[in-house]
Amino acid sequence: MRRPPVSAPHGVNGSNRTKARRIAAGLTCLAACLVLAACTGAPGPPGTSPAVAGTSPGAAVGNPAVTAPAVPAPTVQERLELQLDTPWAAVFLPDGTAIISERGTALLKAVRDGKATTLGEVPDVVPGGEGGLLGLALSPHFDADRVLYAYMTTQEDNRVVMITVGSSADGSLTLGQPQTVFSGIPKAGTHNGGRIRFGPDGFLYVGTGDAQRREQPQDPGALGGKILRLSPDGSPAPGNPFGNAVYSLGHRNVQGLAWDESGRLWASEFGPDVDDELNLILPGANYGWPDVTGAPHRAGFQDAKVVWPSTRESSPSGLEILGGIAYLGALRGERLWAVPLHGTEAGSPVAYFTGEYGRIRDVIRTPNGGLWLLTNNQNPDFALVLRPSP
Incomplete structure (x- = not known):
């Protein structure tokens, strides 16, 4: 797109x-x-900062005709000084403990009662540029199997591994040895993708980047520039449109994945020097990179539902959908974007916290229906706890 x-x-x-x-x-x-x-x-x-002809610099373009829920103004309940080093993703265990990945250190941190402790270092991670220890996802059957999935950069590739999370006699968490679930995703200094999440269908969705291999996103047989859909064991999920792991193609660098209340998949994506995107993901659909960006209305390509013409205002990373609102963390834009959704359309984005907390890497739903924001500034980094919507 x-x-x-x-x-x-x-x-x-x-x-x-x-x-x-x-x-x-x-x-x-x-x-x-x-x-x-x-x-x-x-x-x-x-x-x-570039501008698109006919669009004011920095103006995010959604569908102004959308009748959508009003965006409630988020408020910060607490700032957790967790002393984090380039945090990338977080998940919440059933008991409320948060596990956070650190891209550059390859460490997993556990947060309980506002305090962070180190669970351990994930072996074979090779940090560099945008690569390292990236996305996290809990098994849909975590209570039974205790499995945490992680997306990581190695010497050879990007891959998805699963790690068993155990408990010691004193109640502290332990980590098993990673087991590779899916490998061979191309790596580079930039455009490594990295977001993973289980969907409502029980399958694992994986956002990849083009890894600077611009021929890959349009090739349904290649893994770069895709959203993949996998069974928990790493095999291609049944019903995938191309008979392999690929679910959608034509992506540059997918950064966020989330589902709305009707089970529709949305994704945030870095544009080049123009056209950051919020996309509605359809199986087998082509989102255009590197042939087109944004919403050019070109036959054969899916238009973005929201386009930020200026990457200075966004560079959207983590994505969460709550109460009919898509919340996107902005890195270069240093703000939280809130986009009202209505069916398959998205309304005009609204910005919050602009410049107040720096770069926002991830947005995570909390067990009580609120949100966490993870920052990516000069270390140490912190988490912001947003109050649940009324």
Whole structure:
């Protein structure tokens, strides 16, 4: 669901092309910085945020005609100073304990009563760039099997492993040895994907990135630039549209996965230097990368339901849906986006906490119906506890 490539520099419309050619040499020295910012949501140099012709810079484009629930203003109940190092994902165990992954250290942390302790280091993780210890998901039968799934970068690839979470005599948690469930997902310094979640159908959904292999997202036989759908043992889930693990294709770098109350799957995705996206995911659908981005209304491609033309305002990462509202953490945008949903459409996004807490990596539903936000700033990082909606 992307915008067609254009010959002018990103964010330059027809009326500005002459000027763009004059300043092309100056932009060259910024290219490396812009590429990194587009991939990771890192802050870029001032004045480099692109705009899409006909759209105000930074304006998120949803469907203004959508009749959707009003967005309740979230409020912060507590800030947990957990002394985290690049946290990436979190899950809550049935007893309310949170387990958090740290991308750069490959550590799993447990949080009880507002205090974080180290469970252990996941072996064979090779951090680097956007790779490391990334997404987490609990088995749908955790009470019985005690299995935690993790997405990790190794020396060779990105892969999904399962780890048994046990208990010692004093009640503290223990970790078993990881067992590989699914391997061979391409890795790179950027665009590693990493979000994993079990859907309401009991299958494991895996968001991958193109790993800078731009030929992969349009190839239904390749694993890069996809959403995968797996059985808990790692085999392709029955009913997948291409007869393999692939569920949808044409993705650049999937960062968030969540289901609405009707069981529809939504995903957040990094754009390049334009067109961050919130997508409604359909089996077998093509979301366009690298041929198009955003919502260009091109035959054969699915349009994004929300497009942020300026990555400076978003770089959407973790995603949660609660009460008909999609909540997205923004990295470069340093805010929480709230998007009202109505059926298969999304309304206009509303921003909260802009610049107050820095980069927001993940949004997690808590057992009591509230939300946690994980930050990714200069270490140490922390968690914000948002009050449940009334």
